[in-house]
Each structure stands twice: as structure tokens, then as C-alpha cells.
């Protein structure tokens with residue numbers, strides 16, 4: 001496993017933990033609002049080896065208690081379970097971010113109890129999934145399977161949507177709510193523009209719009225909250 005980015009400390013990425021965040025490369029989506037687009041085609045140079053990372057981690061005992069693994073799409077990496085196991089063996093909790101395209105990997109991680117927390121993207125209502133992922137088409141079956149795995153599993157999890165004004169409207173959140181009905185947690189994350197976002201024609205919804213969307217989902221989900229809103 002090679003790492004393509006490392007945030008040495010975060011209080012935001014892993015709920016309840018002081019963590020570092022590691023970025024893995026490659027992704028099977030091309031979301032136009034992606035903050036890490038330089039990682040996703042797999043051409044960016046690696047930042048550090050696994051050995052170097054564990055050298056860093058060993059020195060963080062007492063300062064950090066968790067590692068958040070993000071990307072890219074971490075589940076594309078066959079050695080992800082071994083990497084997670086190794087982090088756990090060092091005494092750190094593990095959080096995994098995923099786009100939900102790989103239920104076979106997610107299932108293995110759940111069965112082997114390798115994660116303390118999983119955050120899965122719900123990109124949009126099923127009809128708009130391909131558009132929101134920047135793809136021509138998307139097979140929804142694996143994504144639906146990943147949702148079911150989290151809904152029926154024992155691991156702590158959240159679903160979350162990055163909300164972009166040009167991509168989401170009220171009807172999407174009614175559909176998302178019905179789809180993930182009974183979920184423990186759902187977050188609406190306000191899109192923020194950055195230099196690394198590939199498309200310059202996207203904008204953020206207002207706080208009022210986000211609150212309206214949150215209310216629609218709260219008819220179906222136990223806990224709904226906003227992120228990235230002042």
C-alpha cells in the first residue's frame with residue numbers, strides 16, 4: 001500500500017476521535033465536485049510508503065487515537081483489509097470512507113470487523129447517480145447492496161451527501177430519505193469550491209435550502225445534520 005496524502009491531525013474526519021487522515025489513490029467515479037481529483041486517475045506520485053506511514057503512526061501514540069482512510073476510493077485496493085488490520089494492531093481505531101461501489105470489499109471488512117466507523121457517500125437519488133458521479137451510466141445494484149450491508153450490520157456508520165446546487169433538488173432528498181429509511185445517521189455536506197475541484201461552474205446551496213433538504217430526510221432517518229455550514 002502506498003499513501004498519496006496524509007493529514008497529520010483532524011478533529012473533524014473521524015467522529016469522536018483525534019485522528020490522522022490518509023489518502024489512497026484511484027477512484028471509479030469522476031464526481032465533478034471532487035476535492036481530490038488529482039488522486040483519482042492513479043497518475044499522482046505516492047507521498048509515502050506503508051513502512052514510512054507506520055513509522056509516523058508509532059510516534060503518534062498518546063496524540064492520536066484513530067486513522068481515517070479516504071481517497072480516491074479505498075475499496076479499490078486489494079490490500080486494504082491488511083492495511084486496516086495493521087492499523088488496528090498498532091492500537092488505533094479505523095474509519096473508512098467509501099463511495100459504496102464495492103460491496104464485496106465492504107462485506108469482507110464488516111465480516112472481519114476491521115472498521116470502527118464507515119462513512120458511505122449517497123451521491124444523489126438513483127435517477128441522477130451517473131450524472132452526479134460524472135459517469136455515463138452507473139449500475140445501482142452494488143451501491144444498493146452496500147447501503148443494505150450498513151443498514152443491517154453492526155458497525156457504526158453514516159451516509160452523507162455532498163450537496164451541489166446544480167445537481168440536487170427537493171425531490172432528490174425525498175427519494176434519498178426513502179432509500180436509506182431507518183439509517184442511524186445522515187449528513188448533508190455543503191459543497192465548497194477549491195482550486196482542486198475540476199469544474200468551475202458549480203455552486204453551494206444556501207443554508208435555508210440545506211435545512212429544507214435535511215427536514216425531508218429526517219422523516220426517514222434517526223439523525224440528520226448539516227456539515228460545512230457556518
Ligand code: SF4
Pocket residue numbers: 027028029030031033034035036037040071072073099
Ligand atoms: S467518489 Fe469521492 S474520490 Fe471518487 S471522484 Fe467522487 S468525490 Fe472524488
